[in-house]
Amino acid sequence: MRTFAAYFIYMNKFEELGLNAEIVNAVRDMGFEAPSEVQEKAIPVLLEQETDLVALAQTGTGKTAAFGFPLIQKINPQSKQTQGLILSPTRELCLQITNELKNYAKYIPQLSTVAVYGGASISDQERQVKRGAQIIVATPGRMKDMVGRRMIDISNIGYCVLDEADEMLNMGFYEDITEILSHTPKEKKTWLFSATMPKEVARIAKKFMKDPQEITVGSKNEGAKNVSHEYYITSGRDRYQALKRLADANPDIFSVIFCRTKRDTQKVAEKLIEDGYNAGAIHGDLSQNQRDLVMKSFRNRQIQMLVATDVAARGIDVDDITHVINYQLPDEIETYTHRSGRTGRAGKSGVSMVIVTKSEVRKIKSIERIINQSFEQKDIPSGDEICQVQLFHLANDIKETKINHEIDQFLPQLEEILKDFSKEELIKKFFSVEFTRFYNYYQNASDLNQKVSSRDYREGEETGDSVRYFINVGSKDDFDWMSLKDFLKEELDLGRDSVSRVDVKDSFSFFNTDASETEKVLAKFQDFQLQGRNINVEITKNRGGGGGGKRKSGKKGFGGKRKDKKFGGNDRNSERSPRRSKPSGGSGGRKANIKSSINRRKKK
Structure with missing residues (x-):
């Protein structure tokens, strides 16, 4: 009182x-x-x-x-x-x-x-x-x-x-x-x-x-002081496996996992549920009733891992979130501040984790400058480390479990069944029930970590960080900067947060990507059509951005046709996941044609 x-x-x-x-x-x-x-x-x-x-x-x-x-x-x-x-x-x-x-x-x-x-x-x-x-x-x-x-x-x-x-x-x-x-x-x-x-x-x-x-309060764009920031470096194909290991290494995790797109959000959540994790997704393609049900389950902790887009996460006001996991870095670096602010609330501590590839490592330094805090590089846990964490977590759970004395009436029979075993044998048998699942899954697990050099941190800063492109669609095609950015992200599927500085004009537009993605961007838009109309992308002379810039004469896109990218986690052991046995918690006409074609592509 x-x-x-x-x-x-x-x-x-x-x-x-x-x-x-x-x-x-x-x-x-x-x-x-x-x-x-x-x-x-x-x-x-x-x-x-x-x-x-x-x-x-x-x-x-x-x-x-x-x-x-x-x-x-x-x-x-x-x-x-x-x-x-x-x-x-x-x-x-x-x-x-x-x-x-x-x-x-x-x-x-x-x-x-x-x-x-x-x-x-x-x-x-x-x-x-x-x-x-x-x-x-x-x-x-x-x-x-x-x-x-x-x-x-x-x-x-x-x-x-x-x-x-x-x-x-x-x-x-x-x-x-x-x-x-x-x-x-x-x-x-x-x-x-x-x-x-x-x-x-x-x-x-x-x-x-x-x-x-x-x-x-604090510095502009500064991150919360009671949130620690960590990053883990792996290959793009092992990103999902890295996510699972981070979850398994933190048995009491209550987290929000951020993806860039609605598609990735749904796929990651579905994969986690399939592998036995108590997971759910929240993004703009869900009905309001579906979103309400997911959020209710998350608040009640029936969902431990909520996979979300940045927009959908704006309404998440849940205390005691232990971890924020950036499955992919956000498109705008400032958005990282919003993400990490989901944890470490009301004076409590929290952890913000980032899963990156070697080509994304240098962006960590950019985020550090903006939030005025340092990241700690950590190794993705090995199978042995996870098995040990899970074993001692189970031991602590048993230690803290309140005894149900209704069992007392059955003690004589239980003692009779177990009378031939020593204390040591009983302990081994008891813990093997849970421990063996993780051991069998991780006994041959490979090292998911990738090594980087100082060159990886400087790459891009030395060669020119950004390339600017011209594209022959604009406001006449019913685009504004946001819808064009969404369209480019959807089509390019870069696997990183690269589309920026989108500037929409009347019948054409400009956008930037990282220099390392130039060949992929140009290849994507060779022979690219929407409703029979050719969509061209060319490099401008102004590589760094700005309002416009002249087109590079005669430079056309080259290479490849559109392919739907498959889900990127090479789940080598998904058929025997340690959690599988658990229950899973222009003119008007041109506008209409292009817009409907875009919508059809997104539904695929």
Whole structure:
């Protein structure tokens, strides 16, 4: 029981920020011990001043309360008019924020917070808003739709919060946000919260905010201090085997595994389930009901390994995640900060692991510079090491197991059955039941580690890191930068995060890849057609990027036809996996033709 003195200190910590009694009481009920750093910095500024704000802080640092507490306190609960709008990138995050705000405002019964998001009845959401919603939490797509249909009036709001701003812009919501904000009053205050500060976030801050206050928790784009970072080097064909060994070497793992594409996410999850792991997938191709069921199983720990895309993972708010595993590095280095922020939350420690090939090693150094933390290179565990870990994990489980005394009545019979064995023999027999599965699987396991030299770390920096290409499709073909990037990633299937600096013009576009992928890119687009139209890719003279650059005259693509890449883990022992016995938890016409052809390719 909390002593009076401790209770008094506890109350003072939040009262000193300027919060009123209703919010402080709600905070007490929720069990908050003390304000986090971002809360200590943001809440007094937002309560004491009518100002715009840019706040940079990592995922899991308490940003929702940092803007939620001041917003609730500034809202007039007696008025049914919508006064505050919060935009967030995903449905899951939208619902999470809504639930948290309701908890914060539990002692203010007149205050109503409504979630507005896709995948649910728009008419039901309209009715909830019409009944009186002082605060609306929304995803940009659904909000733009409802504002356009005049289902929601945000012409008199006083506050607009852009939560996870970098992720919303990375998902291509810039135009939606611009359209939504055009329906809000100029004199409103805008609070922008983000984990990283790429140029797109800086641009939106400059366009929609006036002399904003700025607070930063840690350095810009810096990773969380209580997360350790490790990387493991293997060949591309052994990536899946490496993932399994990392899981087997950490028996209590409760993790999120990140893949770049929806296809890889689904395949990795299916393979893990087939091999007996309690795994599941979450990505954009799942229905909302499927995603809800997967997340429920993950929160209940029926799923130990959740395989996710970066976009789908934005709604994951689960405590005690022990590991984040980067099965593939993200397309944008800043995204790594979001990934690693899934673990090490609420003051607990966590581990972020990266599986890379030799050609990807130098990117570790780039990430280190951005997050201002060092990675430790580690070896992928050997079969012997995994068997030893599993053996002692079982021993500790037995040691901590509470005795069920219902067994007492059967002890005489059990003793009779086992009377001919010594203590040593009984121990060996007992542990062999579990240990033998792993031993049989790993007894002839090969070394998956690949050795690298200092040259591997410098490669690319010495030869020219990036090559820029011209491609003869553009906005007339119904592409924007994000859809073109997705298309290129899908077709090239590079096995690494290489497509960048996508610049879409009217009838043509530019993009960059790493220099080491040049031959593969050009080979892919020789004799490449969409609905009978030739798609050409050529190298520009401006290798490093920028807005354009002249095409290299006469340089056409060369080599090969399209092939569907098979799943990349050479599962040598999959038929006898140690976990198999466990239960598994242009013109309009041209636009239409090209778009439908792309969709058909993606379905294959």
